[in-house]
Amino acid sequence: xxxxxxxxxxxxxxxxxxxxxxxxxxxxxxxxxxxxxxxxxxxxxxxxxxxxxxxxxxxxxxxxxxxxxxxxxxxxxxxxxxxxxxxxxxxxxxxxxxxxxxxxxxxxxxxxxxxxxxxxxxxxxxxxxxxxxxxxxxxxxxxxxxxxxxxxxxxxxxxxxxxxxxxxxxxxxxxxxxxxxxxxxxxxxxxxxxxxxxxxxxxxxxxxxxxxxxxxxxxxxxxxxxxxxxxxxxxxxxxxxxxxxxxxxxxxxxxxxxxxxxxxxxxxxxxxxxxxxxxxxxxxxxxxxxxxxxxxxxxxxxxxxxxxxxxxxxxxxxxxxxxxx
Numbered sequence: 001x002x003x004x005x006x007x008x009x010x011x012x013x014x015x016x017x018x019x020x021x022x023x024x025x026x027x028x029x030x031x032x033x034x035x036x037x038x039x040x041x042x043x044x045x046x047x048x049x050x051x052x053x054x055x056x057x058x059x060x061x062x063x064x065x066x067x068x069x070x071x072x073x074x075x076x077x078x079x080x081x082x083x084x085x086x087x088x089x090x091x092x093x094x095x096x097x098x099x100x101x102x103x104x105x106x107x108x109x110x111x112x113x114x115x116x117x118x119x120x121x122x123x124x125x126x127x128x129x130x131x132x133x134x135x136x137x138x139x140x141x142x143x144x145x146x147x148x149x150x151x152x153x154x155x156x157x158x159x160x161x162x163x164x165x166x167x168x169x170x171x172x173x174x175x176x177x178x179x180x181x182x183x184x185x186x187x188x189x190x191x192x193x194x195x196x197x198x199x200x201x202x203x204x205x206x207x208x209x210x211x212x213x214x215x216x217x218x219x220x221x222x223x224x225x226x227x228x229x230x231x232x233x234x235x236x237x238x239x240x241x242x243x244x245x246x247x248x249x250x251x252x253x254x255x256x257x258x259x260x261x262x263x264x265x266x267x268x269x270x271x272x273x274x275x276x277x278x279x280x281x282x283x284x285x286x287x288x289x290x291x292x293x294x295x296x297x298x299x300x301x302x303x304x305x306x307x308x309x310x311x312x313x314x315x316x317x318x319x320x321x322x323x324x325x
Contacts, residue, residue, distance in 0.1 A: 166204030
């Protein structure tokens with residue numbers, strides 16, 4: 001079992017902010033309710049989109065408002081020092097130890113980053129929420145975080161926020177390029193055009209902004225490998241890794257085109273049900289979004305042709321580059 005000194009080290013290390021960023025819209029929304037009793041705040045989204053950064057910013061805001069540091073439990077469940085404590089029983093023990101040192105005259109805040117690594121975490125969260133006035137913030141990189149059974153367990157106790165990669169406007173804010181009026185846009189047109197081309201080619205994941213184009217392709221492969229292995233293969237116990245990567249590559253080459261599960265099944269030499277299931281896993285991991293064909297005709301709702309878009313251009317704009325490297 002962890003002792004309190006070790007726990008405080010993990011909390012401090014987990015909450016450290018190593019780089020500067022910008023305040024995003026979701027952070028502004030969460031800041032408004034930071035000091036009020038609200039439902040559980042759940043932040044989901046693809047890996048490396050900035051969820052941990054967001055939670056750390058909220059942590060710093062609490063300290064600036066004189067919330068006692070011993071009243072903020074901040075745990076990142078991908079910290080290797082917590083590998084032996086990824087069960088509800090151990091989590092409960094850590095929580096009770098933390099609580100025994102908290103200031104009873106001040107509110108308590110709980111930040112749980114990548115909480116989906118704890119089996120049946122939702123039961124623990126529900127118990128804490130129903131029995132205390134603690135403010136609870138949780139994050140995860142997998143849509144399984146809010147599957148139907150979890151939503152049922154938590155009932156109406158949560159507010160969900162999905163954090164996407166940077167929009168182009170957020171990228172300009174990050175690079176401090178002014179664009180608010182026609183004069184600023186005209187003065188900075190060259191810089192704006194340059195960053196637009198980079199955004200179209202490599203998307204808006206924050207960690208790529210200071211990388212070379214070649215390093216961005218390497219980063220893309222590394223991130224995809226982690227998502228595929230951790231968020232899909234391991235979680236859903238898939239046997240055919242090659243089929244999943246082949247379907248992903250097909251979607252990369254046909255992003256935004258009308259396609260059907262049947263067409264993908266024919267190309268990949270499998271059946272439609274398997275294709276649909278594998279694509280649902282990619283959607284669950286926030287890699288792709290599925291759009292149905294729009295029509296005023298009701299029967300068109302059941303059209304089997306769909307369009308698939310990637311959550312970020314990094315995952316589709318450079319498929320050929322990666323194949324060649």
